[in-house]
Structure formats: structure tokens, C-alpha cells
Amino acid sequence: MSDLAADGFNASALLTQLNDALKDDKIKQKALAQVKAVLAITLKNKEGKEQSWILDLKNEGNVKKVDSVPKTDVQLILKDADFVKLANGKANGQKLFMNGALKVKGNMMKATAIEGVFKSIDPRPKL
Template sequence: MSSAKELFATINEGLSDEAVRKPAIKKTNAIFSFDFKSGGKYYIDLKETGKAGEGAAPAGKKADITMTMDEKTFLDLASGKGNAQKLFMQGKIKIKGNMMKATALGDVLKTAQAPKAKI
């Protein structure tokens, strides 16, 4: 993926599959907000709707976890090139909110981006 916007569109598409969305919501039960240092804000609602989009959180909702980082760090993290724990310890990711829920995000990102089989 070349941009966070493209990646969040892919995640949203992946979460449109009920077989992906329901377990992700059950596992995390949280709204994640991503605040990029370049100014972009995105969210993944894994509490109710199972959707991803632009903004700090879905309308009328508040994020349970806010992660601040640069866009490249997020793209590396989502692609598996970056290690979340290492990036956090290096200060490249700042997390506000429930840290335990934040740890579940990696698996959800991988599952939501998995290519769908074409029949």
C-alpha cells in the first residue's frame, strides 16, 4: 500500500465480510483512532459497525484507543515490516487508552487485509 487512505479503504473492504468483521469485533470490542503526524486521522470501529474511515471516530462516538505515529510507521506496521512493541518502545508509536486492546489490533489488520478468494 502506498498510502494510509488506500490501506484504510482495503481494511474497510475486508471488514465488510461478516466472517472477518464478527470475530474482529468480538476480539477487540474497541474503536481505534489513528492520528498521523502529517495531519490525517482515521478510525477502525471494532466495537459496533466494523467499519474503517476518515476522522478520529465514527460520528457521535469516542475512540477507546488513540495511536499517534507517522504514516510510514503505520504502513510498515500494517504490512508486517514493523514490530509494534519495538516501535512503541522506540517512541515511534504513542498510545492513549487501553494498551491490552491495542495489542489485538495486529491480528485484525492482517485478517482484514487478506486477499479474498475469487470463485
Template structure:
């Protein structure tokens, strides 16, 4: 399985959710997102992550507690761009770089703000 850039981002996110700032984000949003992240092409060899902002957890694999509030499909590099605020989610959606299933109002709450800011090297 290819190593995704998104894996490192999810790892940072996991640690972020354990902090007070991360817990605050989870409390505010209180939704469950499923991310289907493909190395090269949406829909192929996807790695699935569940970002559970009800419990403040990130797990690898499909959501098991029913239906996620919104499911996103991305290519790895596009997910990283959106998460880091380098690509606007609405533009990504309009260009087809991001596909959404589920609640659009839930999807709109998925913004780069929920990710930890990259630490300056």
C-alpha cells in the same frame, strides 16, 4: 493534502470488515481505535481515522461516540509497516515510532492480525 500510503490500507480494511472474516475480527476485539497518521512527522498535518470494531466501520475523522479505547499516532510509513506486520508494534512503541493514548490493554489487541493479508500480485 498529501496522499498517504495508509489511505489505501484503510480502504482495504474497510472492505475486509464487510467480509465474514472481518466481522469475526470486529466481534472478537470489539474496541474503538483512533489513528492519527502524519505524512512525515508525528503531530503534524495528521489525518485521523477511526477504526470502530464495535460497529465494524472505518471512518475518516475523529471518533464522535465519546472516547476511543486507544489512540495511536504514527508517521504514515511506520503505520503501514506495523499494519503489514513488517514492524513489531512493541518495537515501534519503544522506538517512538508509535505513540499511544488511552487503554494499554486495548492497545495491545491492535495487531497486524486485524488487517487483511495483502493479496499476492
């Protein structure tokens, strides 16, 4: 169990996977170059519990679980299930936003970069 895991959050596995991928220097450099931002992801699970993670894709190139969200370039607020769909490419960030399922605080352009990061570490074969 990694220190990124949070009970009842399916996104934990994806965020752990992202953090593990960022340990590869090539992937880390690509993500830092693509995003150039510190993102906070605040998720709410089925039980109504909230948990936040910080994706530092500006300096450190890592993911941390936090209890309170510090100042970041952008904060994404959504349901755990929606985040999992977004990270897996089964949901569109714009559609989630338009439907009110995704709230963005801060730099909107930085928010759109996160989808590209998950695509670049996607272990599924590219068709």
C-alpha cells in the same frame, strides 16, 4: 478514490482495504470479537500533515476518516510510514512503542489487537 483516502498518506490504501474486508460479514464478526474496541489512528505524513481515522471494531465494524478525534477506547499516534510497516507486518508495534515512534493513549491492550486484525485480512499468501 474512497472517502477514506487522504492525499499524501500511504496508509489510506490499507485503511480502505480494511474497510472493504470488513464488508465481509465473517471477517467483520471476527474483527469485532477480537478487538471489541473503537480505535483512533492519527498519522503524520512526510509533509507534517496529520489525519485521523476511526476504526470501529466494537459496534459498526467499519473505518471512517475524521477531522477531529472523538472519545475512543484507544488512540494510536504514529508516522504514516510506520503505520504502513506495522499493517504490513514489517514493523513490530511493541518496538515502535519502545522507540517512541508509536504513542498510545487509552487502553494499551486494545492497541495490541490491531496487529491481529491486519494479519487476518492480509491478502498475501500464508507461508
